[in-house]
Amino acid sequence: MERFKNKVAIVTGGGRGMGVAITNRLAAEGATVVLTYSKSRDQAEGVAAKINASGGRALAVEADSANPQAIIDAVATTITEFGKIDMLVNNAGIYIGKDFEDHTLEDYEQIMAVNVRAVYVASLAAVKHIPAGGRIITIGSNMAVSALSPQTTLYTMSKAALAGFTRGLARDLGNKEITVNLVQPGPIDTDMNRPDTDHADFLKSRMALSEYGTGDDIAGLVAYLASDEGKFITGTAITIDGGLNA
Ligand code: NDP
DSSP: OOTTTTOEEEETTTTSTHHHHHHHHHHHTTOEEEEEESSOHHHHHHHHHHHHHTTOEEEEEEOOTTOHHHHHHHHHHHHHHHSOOSEEEEOOOOOOOOOGGGOOHHHHHHHHIIIIIHHHHHHHHHHTTOOTTOEEEEEOOGGGTOOOSSSOHHHHHHHHHHHHHHHHHHHHHGGGTOEEEEEEEOSBOBTTBOTTSHHHHHHHHHOSSOSOBOHHHHHHHHHHHHSGGGTTOOSEEEEESTTTTO
């Protein structure tokens, strides 16, 4: 399938975890992918090298999502290198889980900078380069709908903010034929959420499907939303969580 031939995508945090699956899926379907990283340079460059070696096109770019200028620069690099942006996938995210009494202002600043502000900044920087038919897809969390357990206040707040952003931006960009959607994964096997912990057992016990999902499960939905088939879907949040919130 070459659904994304001649399309250019940015995947933030595309070198590790779910981001790798999204990057690989879009590239496998013909997209040129710019994947950003902050700490995981080797992994991100490895992902890009593998895509390039197999006939695709990818570029790993250092861009700390907590730094607005770095995001703006990554968008500028994409334009310099590839001339446009058809899809922006806001995937990079962090989790801070602790008792509420132990929270600090720094925790708040950190999580909001990466999980929320970066999404706003990347969308703002990219939108002027996104043509009709373009896509902005953000990775939220099922926890925006159901927090499920203690110690999740900050993360849940940050991911809930993305639903409002998505609805508003869909209205702003509808007349440009750009769709804006939020994908809300449940438990997915990555470094952020290992399936072999006590907490994982609790989550599995609450899931209709009882098993963690994979990055490929999320990448499949992202690819659908990015494709022509997804052209009538905008301003919505789609939860993909093995029935955890059911
Ligand atoms: P991982 O921790 O496995 O990977 C996180 C990714 O985000 C890495 O590529 C990382 O790159 C990047 N990232 C983190 N901080 C920054 C930063 N400051 N600047 C740039 N990139 C950054 O997590 P997942 O793959 O699981 O998470 C991906 C997304 O999915 C996140 O938004 C997360 O909140 C969300 N999610 C995950 C769930 C799960 O169960 N795994 C469930 C629901 C949502 P680097 O190492 O270079 O910093």
